[in-house]
Structures are given as structure tokens and as C-alpha cells.
Amino acid sequence: MNFTSLLCASLGFAVLSLAMIFRYRRNRSITTAICYPPGPKVKKMPTHDAWAKYREWGNEYGGLIYVSSANALIINKAEVAIDLLEKRARIYSDRAVTPIMKLCGADLNLALEPYSDRWRRGRRLFQQVFRQATISRFYPAQHSKINEFLRELLSAPDDFMDHTMALSQRLVYSALYGLDISPGDPLAQKAQTAIEGIGKSLLSGSFPAFERFSFLRFMPSWFPGCGFQQVAEQCRKNIEEIDTVPFQLAVNDMKNGTGTSPLAELAARKPTEIKAIKAMGTVSYLAAADTTMSSISSFLLAMCLHPDVQNKGQEEIDSVIGTNRLPNLEDRRSLPYVEAIYREVMRLHPPLPLGVPHSPIEDDFYHGYHIPKGCMVFPNIWLVYFLYPDVYTDPEKFLPERFVDSKLGPFESINNIYAFGFGRRVCAGRYMAENTVWLTIASVLAIFTLGKAKNEQGNEIDIPGEYTHEFFCHPKPYRSTIVPRSPLARDLILSTVNDPQ
Numbered sequence: 001m002n003f004t005s006l007l008c009a010s011l012g013f014a015v016l017s018l019a020m021i022f023r024y025r026r027n028r029s030i031t032t033a034i035c036y037p038p039g040p041k042v043k044k045m046p047t048h049d050a051w052a053k054y055r056e057w058g059n060e061y062g063g064l065i066y067v068s069s070a071n072a073l074i075i076n077k078a079e080v081a082i083d084l085l086e087k088r089a090r091i092y093s094d095r096a097v098t099p100i101m102k103l104c105g106a107d108l109n110l111a112l113e114p115y116s117d118r119w120r121r122g123r124r125l126f127q128q129v130f131r132q133a134t135i136s137r138f139y140p141a142q143h144s145k146i147n148e149f150l151r152e153l154l155s156a157p158d159d160f161m162d163h164t165m166a167l168s169q170r171l172v173y174s175a176l177y178g179l180d181i182s183p184g185d186p187l188a189q190k191a192q193t194a195i196e197g198i199g200k201s202l203l204s205g206s207f208p209a210f211e212r213f214s215f216l217r218f219m220p221s222w223f224p225g226c227g228f229q230q231v232a233e234q235c236r237k238n239i240e241e242i243d244t245v246p247f248q249l250a251v252n253d254m255k256n257g258t259g260t261s262p263l264a265e266l267a268a269r270k271p272t273e274i275k276a277i278k279a280m281g282t283v284s285y286l287a288a289a290d291t292t293m294s295s296i297s298s299f300l301l302a303m304c305l306h307p308d309v310q311n312k313g314q315e316e317i318d319s320v321i322g323t324n325r326l327p328n329l330e331d332r333r334s335l336p337y338v339e340a341i342y343r344e345v346m347r348l349h350p351p352l353p354l355g356v357p358h359s360p361i362e363d364d365f366y367h368g369y370h371i372p373k374g375c376m377v378f379p380n381i382w383l384v385y386f387l388y389p390d391v392y393t394d395p396e397k398f399l400p401e402r403f404v405d406s407k408l409g410p411f412e413s414i415n416n417i418y419a420f421g422f423g424r425r426v427c428a429g430r431y432m433a434e435n436t437v438w439l440t441i442a443s444v445l446a447i448f449t450l451g452k453a454k455n456e457q458g459n460e461i462d463i464p465g466e467y468t469h470e471f472f473c474h475p476k477p478y479r480s481t482i483v484p485r486s487p488l489a490r491d492l493i494l495s496t497v498n499d500p501q
């Protein structure tokens, strides 16, 4: 090798080495530049009042928190939720279905199904029944079941919590399947156990042993830490049963000419979609019963605690529609204060304070933070309103006036009700849900006065106003009085007994 070739080879080697060093450094700087949003180092995620704990974390770490041990991203700010879950919906519309959710049968459910063609087909089918333009079909069932609820409050006011649950359950069966199923029915009870199991499976930290060691599913259920297996098996069996039994009853009713219903009619029109139609009925029940019950219960509690709000709502109803008839859904736009009460209930007491977790289908970057593909994204729905001090002064107080006085007024878009979630996975039954909750609020205000119960000495018994702490959140039992506002109000509700459905 002559001198020139040696020089060229040395130069070539030097350039190559420099290029490799440069590349290595660049890669290293990219790797070190990847940083996750800040967050606490915890072994187990909180399962009780998790949203309040996330608020504490928020004080330390801000609006976006990442908990690496649980691969969980917590969103504490509405604008971040909108940026990620709505503006980047293409990425953030998946669900992270965990092994425990699968064991519980939650993956059979549209609400938890991965973002896929199957989900799109299911959601389209859902829209056919639940979109805004078609939900007037549910009005008769809503009026009838809410009137039944009012009659029950009249005859057994102390059992108001049972009546509230019964209303939410009966309404789904009646509106979708045309069936009259009471909460005592084994079917309703199975559905309830399924809801509880799914709720647990969704809350990170409910089954800590299994969440860390998924091989435990191969161990017998008596093995320490394996109690989840029985819960999961029962849950799955119940889901399979509630999928089939009411659907078959509805189809038989239609065949025999004894009744008709949206699901039976859809099944007759789309015989190839029977599986998806059955699943739609099941998910409607699972998604509607506890959430609707929770919102109505929060309203009842708020009226006991805030008699001034109750008076104002009643005065508005009396002056706008009088005392000779019950409110109906066409009255909604003429009752702004009642609307504001509804909005305040949904703001302060979202039934699912952490929504249903979304999940990104790919790695993403937000304000310089790396968000890993597949993590669980929890929008802290309960907290997001608290961080707008200009719009929501005294956010922890129940103040419907905030909506009456706000720039947009009480009838602002349903999209601003974050209790229904975000983006492409936003609640698919929200138009029906809000009609039910609104009409119940207006009807109760028209007929009853709610207040604190009294003890033997005639003193008011305090209501602590406590809520349950899990995935579904609703008021804990308390004592109250519920009395008709006048003999006329009483007659009005009794006169509904023979109303056609």
C-alpha cells in the first residue's frame, strides 16, 4: 500500500469514526431527551377516592401526570383532555384492555372494545338507535317510568334510593326491549353483579396481585391473591346471560304480536347483525343503569342540602308551566334555572369521576413529554372544572347560578358536559341519558319538596353528603323527607297511574 492509499484509508476511517460518534451522540441525546410527564413513585394505584388523590398529585406535578409502575397517564386539566382525547382522537381512542378486564368479560362490551373496525361497526349500530334525531322514540318510556318513580316516592319516600335504582334499570329494559323488569328480577340482579365486577376490573389497583403477576390466572382460586378468579368468572357468566335472555323475550314479543321494541325491530331489519344488536342491549344496560342512578341520586341529595336552590327551581316551574300539569321534555328550553341545576349536578358529581380510560395506539409527544403507546389515560373528569377559577368560582360549591350567569348560558353545548367523556369514545347514550336525568329533575321539583329528616325531638338530622369511592360514584345512604308540595301535586301524580306507555 503506497502512502496516498494509506492516507486515504486513514482519512476514511477517521470520517467513519466521527460519523459513528456523531450518530451515537445524537441517538443518545434523543434517548435522554425522552422524558415522561412527572409523577409519583407508587407501588399500587389508589382505589378509593382516586380522583381526589390525583388532585393532590396534581398540586405537586401539574395537569399531566405519569405513573410509571401502572403505565397510567392522569389528565387533571380540561384543555389537556381536549388536546389529547379530542384533537388527537385518531391516536387516543383505543382502550387498554387489561387481562383482568378480559377475564371479567369486559372486552365483550362496546364501551371497552379496542379501537377497531368491530368497534366502529358497533358504534354505528348504536348511533342508529341513540343519535339525537331518533331519541324521541324513548320519550313514552321515559315519561312512563319517571311517573312510576314519582308514584313510588309518594307511597314509600324512605326507600328513595331503591326507587332511583329501579327507575334507571327499568328504563333501559323498557326503552330498548319493551320489557317490564323490576330490580328484584334475577336478571336485573345478575346485571348488577356484572356492573360491579366490571367497575372493579376497570379501576387500576383493584386486583393488585393479578395486575402484577398475570400468571396467577393459572392458579386455583383458593390460592392466596387469586380471589379475583371467582369474581371474574361470575361476572363473565352474568354478562353472557344478560346478553341473551332479554333479547330473546323482546324478539318473541314481536313475533307473537304482544309488543315491539327498538332492538327487536333492528334485529328484524338486520338479521346478520344479531350478535352486535344483543351486545348493544347489554352494554346499554351496563353503561346506563348505575350512571343514571348516580346523577339522579346526586340531584336528590343536592335538593336536601340546598333548599334555596330547590325553591328557585320550583318557582321557575310554577311560573312557566303552572301547577296543573307535569313538565315534559318539550319544556326544557323554557326552564333555564332547572337546566342550570342539571348542569351543576353533572359538573360537581360525575358518576364516573375518572371516565373510562382511553389508550394511545402509538407513542406520542405532548409539550415535550413522551406518552407511551398502550398506557391507560384517565381523564380526571371530577377535577377538570376546578382549574378554571375565572369560570368556576368556588368550584366545590353547588351553585347552579354559575351556569345562568356564564357567557354561554345554561344551554351551552352538550359537548361541554365532561361527565360524558371525550372524543370519539364520548358516551354513546348521552342524549337519552340527559333527557332522563333532566326530566326526573323537573318532575321531582314540580311535585315534591325534599329536606332533612327530623329526629324524635323534632331536630333536623344532619346529612354528611358522603359519596362512594369506587369507579362508579354515588351518594351513600342518608335519611331525608320527601313530601308532595300540595294536595294538587299529589293528585297530579296519582292521575298518571293509567297513562299509556
Ligand code: HEM
Binding pocket: 110, 111, 112, 113, 123, 126, 283, 284, 285, 287, 288, 291, 292, 295, 350, 351, 352, 355, 356, 357, 358, 419, 420, 421, 422, 423, 424, 425, 426, 427, 428, 429, 430, 432, 433, 434, 437
Ligand atoms: C348520566 C348518565 C351517563 C353518564 C354520566 C355516562 C358517562 C359515560 C362516560 C364517561 C363514558 C366514557 C367516555 C369516554 O371514554 O371518554 C361513557 C361511555 C359510554 N356510554 Fe355512557 N353515560 C351515561 C349514560 C349512558 C346511557 C343511558 C347509555 C346507553 C343507553 C350509555 C352508553 C354508553 C356507551 C355505549 C359508551 C361507550 C362508548 C364507546 O366506548 O364508544 N351511557 N358514558
